[in-house]
Amino acid sequence: MTTIETAEASAIPEPSPRARALHEASLVWDAHMDSLMRVLAGEDLGVRTEGQADLVRWREGGVDVQVFAVWVDTVYGRHHAARRALQQIDGFHRLLEANPDRVGLARSAADIARLRGEGKLAAVLAIEGGIAIQNDLALLRTFHRLGATSMTLTHSASLDWADSSTDAARCGGLSAFGREVIREMHRLRMLVDVSHVSDDCIRAVLDLSDAPIIASHSSCKAISNHPRNLSDAMLRTIAAAGGVVGINFYSQFLDQAYNDEMGRRSVDLLAMLNAPPPLDPDALDAYADERIRTFWSLRLPRPPFERILEHIDHAVQVAGIDHVGIGSDLDSGAVPTPVGLDSVSDYPRITEGLLRRGYAEADVAKVLGENFLRVYRAAVG
Numbered sequence: 184m185t186t187i188e189t190a191e192a193s194a195i196p197e198p199s200p201r202a203r204a205l206h207e208a209s210l211v212w213d214a215h216m217d218s219l220m221r222v223l224a225g226e227d228l229g230v231r232t233e234g235q236a237d238l239v240r241w242r243e244g245g246v247d248v249q250v251f252a253v254w255v256d257t258v259y260g261r262h263h264a265a266r267r268a269l270q271q272i273d274g275f276h277r278l279l280e281a282n283p284d285r286v287g288l289a290r291s292a293a294d295i296a297r298l299r300g301e302g303k304l305a306a307v308l309a310i311e312g313g314i315a316i317q318n319d320l321a322l323l324r325t326f327h328r329l330g331a332t333s334m335t336l337t338h339s340a341s342l343d344w345a346d347s348s349t350d351a352a353r354c355g356g357l358s359a360f361g362r363e364v365i366r367e368m369h370r371l372r373m374l375v376d377v378s379h380v381s382d383d384c385i386r387a388v389l390d391l392s393d394a395p396i397i398a399s400h401s402s403c404k405a406i407s408n409h410p411r412n413l414s415d416a417m418l419r420t421i422a423a424a425g426g427v428v429g430i431n432f433y434s435q436f437l438d439q440a441y442n443d444e445m446g447r448r449s450v451d452l453l454a455m456l457n458a459p460p461p462l463d464p465d466a467l468d469a470y471a472d473e474r475i476r477t478f479w480s481l482r483l484p485r486p487p488f489e490r491i492l493e494h495i496d497h498a499v500q501v502a503g504i505d506h507v508g509i510g511s512d513l514d515s516g517a518v519p520t521p522v523g524l525d526s527v528s529d530y531p532r533i534t535e536g537l538l539r540r541g542y543a544e545a546d547v548a549k550v551l552g553e554n555f556l557r558v559y560r561a562a563v564g
């Protein structure tokens with residue numbers, strides 16, 4: 184490892200009064216967080232918690248719009264995925280029902296404006312992993328009725344209708360059914376999220392329509408060469424279609440040295456992750472929890488805060504200032520993040536860091552949220 188945690192602590196950009204004022208005045212949009220896993224585990228996100236986000240700290244971090252991912256682990260397979268998704272959607276609605284004075288469901292740009300005016304967090308619901316629809320458009324429509332306005336097509340494994348960037352291709356991007364899924368999403372006005380999917384899948388989605396797409400939580404391959412990150416060519420492709428890329432704060436996606444070391448250490452872990460799962464639904468839940476715990480137990484020294492700003496800078500240089508945002512991926516079982524970004528409360532440091540790099544205030548506001556709002560308005564309404 185070339186990055187040492189303690190040596191970098193001094194490089195944290197503490198927000199000036201100007202940065203705080205700009206951050207507070209700006210629409211702040213986080214395009215991806217896994218907090219619903221914590222709701223499922225029985226945590227109350229209405230109070231200050233040990234995790235990386237809760238209703239106290241979304242406010243501290245100045246977040247106006249939080250996209251909540253309904254993440255379905257590949258182990259659930261076609262016969263259990265919808266149940267897992269519905270458990271999390273239930274958790275999402277329970278969180279909102281318990282805190283009506285602080286958070287509300289947003290299904291449109293108008294909802295976001297109204298909730299922001301009321302001083303509430305706008306909660307956007309997103310399906311992460313098309314496995315959740317179990318190859319049935321009726322389930323896609325049902326998730327939409329329950330509030331979901333976007334869907335990430337795959338997670339880490341390829342489906343028989345969409346290819347993942349971290350698995351062998353199964354259908355050359357999108358199958359005929361995959362194209363039906365995209366057409367139905369467009370008809371419903373659901374936003375297509377291409378984080379996790381292969382480059383061929385991104386191109387196949389864009390061949391079907393010129394509606395803008397997002398990569399909600401993907402960083403830059405030019406800085407950390409991980410298959411989950413986007414190449415410069417893909418950054419340009421998404422931007423050319425009017426889309427937005429949300430920079431992911433997970434250390435492995437941000438830092439090449441961290442990525443290299445994880446690659447060396449995760450050989451045994453991959454064997455465990457690829458073992459066949461149990462079929463009993465109750466055993467499956469425990470198995471899935473253990474998998475994710477084991478994965479996140481692999482800890483390395485955290486990279487410096489600057490990495491986040493470097494990825495934003497790189498994406499802005501390649502894709503343009505109108506096509507970059509934030510998709511933190513926090514709360515994935517306490518995901519290791521750079522020093523100085525411990526929780527959502529630390530987001531004003533991003534604003535300070537961008538100002539120090541010479542960004543105009545209007546451009547900082549675009550990255551913080553205006554870009555995602557533009558695409559959401561165009562694709563969802």
Ligand SMILES: [Zn+2]
Pocket residue numbers: 311378379400
């Ligand atoms: Zn993800």
